[in-house]
Amino acid sequence: GENVEQHPSTLSVQEGDSAVIKCTYSDSASNYFPWYKQELGKRPQLIIDIRSNVGEKKDQRIAVTLNKTAKHFSLHITETQPEDSAVYFCAASRRNRDDKIIFGKGTRLHILP
């Protein structure tokens, strides 16, 4: 089955700097890669996703890149702000009817003032 590895487990960056979180997956048939953000005490929420027919996707200050050959994908946050402090989870799925969505272990991002 699918296995998703996520690094680092904790990341501290100065406000205004960029943050990068990396994930690798094992199942070459996976074709959908979402990222979720979970603020303290709240439920995870989707912030961006990418499908395997696309190499990069941007939405304002966040971007995701995908390298299918190497089976890894990354989340990039530029110009970080205090509200970016949260736990971020990557995930992978085949997007078939009966396929599961497997998450990485999460990265706790701290934005330092």
Added chain:
Amino acid sequence: DVKVTQSSRYLVKRTGEKVFLECVQDMDHENMFWYRQDPGLGLRLIYFSYDVKMKEKGDIPEGYSVSREKKERFSLILESASTNQTSMYLCASSFGTGRTGELFFGEGSRLTVL
């Protein structure tokens, strides 16, 4: 606005008790999921369902069962609770294949087993 509602935010049970965690979604989603969230271990999939009366094991199904008698409701059952099942349980739902794969999560049920 999608709403996924979990019946209990906090539960305290004793070892050996039977525990029911209920989840209801109001968006006519085909897929429903139960995850367990523990510090340092992320979100681990227990069971999921892509249709009424259908269920599939996730990565950690041992000690759990599920029921999906109606499309909008997905229940997680702990037949005999144990202390290592103390955790935060998150229910989620999504549309089926061909549409957005976004998961909508409930607020979670924090279970403590004494």
